[in-house]
Amino acid sequence: MSRKTVAVLPGDGIGPEVLDAALPVIDALDLPLDLEFGDIGWECWRAEGNPVPDRTWNLIDRSDAVLLGATTTKPRGEALAELAPELRASAPRYISPIIQLRRRLDLFANLRPVENYLGGTTPYRYCVVRENTEGLYAGLxxxxxxxxxxxxxxxxxxxxxxxxxxxxxxVRLQTAHGLDRILRFAFETARTHGYERVTLADKPNVLRDSSAYVLDRLERVAGDYPEIPYEVLNVDAVALWMTRRPERFGVIVAENMFGDILSDLGGGVMGGLGLAPSANIGESGNYFEPVHGSAPALAGRQRANPTAAFLTIGLMLDHLGFTEEAGAVKDAVRHVTRRRDRVTYDLGGSATTAEAAEAVVDACRALPQAPTAAVVTVGDELLRGDLEDSNAGHASRMLAERGIPVRARHTVGDDEAGIADAIRSCLGRDDVVVVMGGLGPTSDDVTRGAVARALGRPLEHREEAWQAVVARLTRFGVAVHDDNRRQALFAEGAELLPNPGGTAWGCRAESRGSTVLMLPGPPRECLPMLEESLRDGLPHIPRPPETTTLFRRTLGVIEADAAALVDALVKEYGGPARTAYRWHYPYVDIRVTCPPEDAGDLARRLDATLARHVVTDRDRTAVQELAAVLDEHDVVLDVDDRLTEGLFAAELARARGTGDGSRPLRVTLSGRWEGGDRTTYTGTVALKCAVREGTDERTDTLTVPNRGAEVTAYAAQYAAWTLTRHLTGHPHPEDPA
Incomplete structure (x- = not known):
């Protein structure tokens, strides 16, 4: 594809910040685009009396697309007051840059895509197409x-x-020319981008004559698109269903004022204007702009969300013919916003504009393609605690072994609507959705109907499954009841999964890019069926690249401090790596997953960073580690354990029998309370562990919060850790590195 020119107009307020942060994605995707920067907005007005100078129009005229950051508009009085003194006398008329662009380039169509990037609800994807030139905004x-x-x-x-x-x-102006081209644009958008329906949002019950004229033009244009259904709804009803059931819409088209309101509502449905992109397309040009405006209160503070700028760039790339790269930008945004680890304050994070943008650019360079799964287990008995939900744990391990980590687990009672909601929240987000339980013959077995409802399909009788039910019951001399017919009902078009161990067959169905596996509840039935499905039935999910996970169990460091150290290390490392942290008193477990070829170097860096705190690289306690070390040394211990009142000695005795070796060691464990005591749990405890061997004595100290009686358990693990370091020759924390 030949090179194209993009006019970049950063504008005012946060416009320069978000574009500066987002534009590196062009280089990351190695696109044949030439970016030429121009001036627009309030500073141009103040200095020159024109917010869109002639040089900017010249740039726009020779460009293939215009990328706009944001512009500021103020009332006439304020605009004149801020002009340069030499310009104020001539009293030029201030016209918003947006208005100028729309008029001069005849930008009749405003496009606002609305998509579920945050996840957590039913997937949706629709857009609002707003007519820009007439309607109630015609200037009449x-x-x-x-x-x-x-x-x-x-x-x-x-x-x-x-x-x-x-x-x-x-006056609400509606013309054949204006209506036909916006309606045709709406149908073309639906056809090109795979939207299933066009909805005209109007007010035909009140604006009867003008709406009747709009309907007449709609029917004429729709005749050229017979494959795309259309409808006319009251604009207030559209607003209601945009918030309640956004997944029902495809392309919503509306006149100027109605479209203005609905498009901003779409931004709210997405999660805020920080996620909302826009495009303005016309007869003589275009411009693409994040919806959030110039937001002067945020300017220069690095708090603005750059996501809308990325999605706006994606819209522009699609318009220029870079469809695959546009999809990569959207996928990267979806990946970052759903992880929520590097997002701005409006999405619940603490990242700066630059940090949030860097996360998206990193994802564009090497978007993790690891699939995810969700597990839905069904049964009132699980919620009551009558049965342990062992199926969820077994399924999670089986999926992880297949390289499909479980993102979410839902336990739902015998409620069809609740089960359907849990499944819907995973469709389009997770590659595999495993639903287990509720497939029996009784009235409280409602999972079949729930799966069908979530998939949007009717239930159908499958004779093959019914004959299997009859044959199995007959073979064991069990009466066949009419209620057993429930077990032959499946969502329309689903692939049957035979159950060798019972009458409840399962099924597999595809929806919105997700594979749904519906399985019975008894573990001896469902787990073998899941294993077979994972082995043979998911060819569309490739195995992820091989990885190595480095594990370190640490003591004497809080989770936040450990994370700060390791996250900085991983960022400096620069390669693909994932970190995970788990606090379980008194330990912080750290896992770093990376490519096998990088594991050695990263392990050395990890150990150097955490040298003062690492207890073990295995899933063992400090006492268990000490027991293993003592098995390799001819040691007899003399323990002075008044601090833990014998807990350390007791745990050590359970882990290893008393030794009678020739290497005597005396271990003295003590503590000093500051700001509290053994019964008043405030302040800190300064732990001290002395190990004497002959005349040589090594002392280790550690201060920990006096959070409760469990501080004695901390002291026991700490003593074991200290003694292990002494026996293995590892340096004590205060020893020089």
Whole structure:
């Protein structure tokens, strides 16, 4: 593809910040685009009396696309007051840059995609197409009412009470030219981008004549797109269903004012204007702009969310023909926003604009393709605690072994709507959704209907499954009841999964890029069926690249401090790596997953960073580690354990029998309370462990919070850790590195 030119107009407020942060994605994707920067906005107005100077129009005219950051608009009085003094006398008229662009380039269509990037709800993907040039924003807005319009309003009872000087009027302009091109744009958008329906949002129950004319034009244009269904809904009903059931929409098209309101509502549905991109397309040009505006209160503070800028760049790339790269930008945004580890404050994070943008660019360079799974287990008995939910744990381990980590687990009672909601929240987000339980013949077995409801399909009788039910029950001399027929019902079109161990067959169905596996509840039935499905039935999910996980169990460091150290190390390392942390008193476990070829170097860095705190690289306690070391040394211990009142000695005795070796060691464990005591749990405890061998004595100290009686357990593990370091020759924390 030939190189293309993009006019980049950063504009005002946070516009320069978000574009500076997001534009590196162009280089990351290695796109044949030439970026030329131009001036627009408030500073141009203040210095030159024109927010869009002639040089900027020249740049726009020779460019294939315009990328706009944000512009500021102020009332006429404020605009004149901020002009350079030499310009103020001529009193030039301030016209918003947005208005100028739309008029000069005849940008009749505003496009606002709305998509579920945050996850957690039913997947949705629709867009609002707003007509830009007529409707109630056509500029036919009058106060007082002009002579030509007065006869049309004079007889209104409120006008008679208010008199002519107390009335204003606007005209909603709808033309065949304007309507036909916006409606055709809506249908073309649906056809090109795979939207299933076009919805006209209007007010035909009130604006009867003009809406009837709109409907006439809609029917004419729709005739050229017979494969795309269309509908007309009241705009207020559309607003309601956009928030309640956004997944029902495809392309929503509306006149200017209705579209203006609905498009901002779409931003709210997505999670805020920080996620909302836009495009303005016309006969003579285009521009692409994040919706959030210039937000002057945030300017220069590195708090603005750059996500909308990335998605706007994605819209622009799609318009320029870089469809695959546009998809990569959207996938990267989805990956970052759903992880929520490097997002700005409006999405619940603490990242700066630059940090959040860096996360998206990193994801574009090497977007992790690891699939994910969700497990839904069904049964009131699980929620009551009558049965342990062992199926969820077994399924999670089986999926992880297949390289499909479980993102979420849901336990739901015997409630069809609740089960369906749990499944819907995973469709389009997880590659595999495993649903287990509730497939029996009784009235409380409602999972079949729930799966069908979530998939949007009816239940159908499958004779093959029914004959298997009858044959199994007959073979064991069990009566066949009419209720057993429930076990032959499956979502329409689902692939059956035979159950060698019972009457409840399962099924497999595909929806929104997810594979749904519906399995029975008894472990001896469902787990073998899941194992077979994972082995043979998921060819569309490739095995992820091989990885190595480095494990370190640490003591004497809090989770936040450990994470700060390791996260900085991983960032400096620069390669693909994932970190995970688990605090379980008194330990912090750290896992770093990386490519096998990088594991050796990263392990050395990890140990150097955590040298003062590492207890073991295995899933063992400090006492268990000490027991293993003592088995290799001819040691007899003399333990002074008054601090833990014998807990350390007791745990050590359980882990290893008393030794009678020739290497005597005396271990003295003590503590000093600061700001509290053994019964008042405040302040700290300064732990001290002395190991004497002959005349040589090594002492180790550690101060820990006096959080409760469990501090004695901390002291026991600490003593074991200290003694292990002494026996293995590892340096004590205060020893020089």
């Amino acid at each position: 807005d009058f106060s007082p009412v002009p002579d030509a319009l007065w006869p049309l309003v004079a007889d209104h009872p409120n006008v008679r009470r208010s008199t002519r000087t107390g009335a204003a009027a606007s």
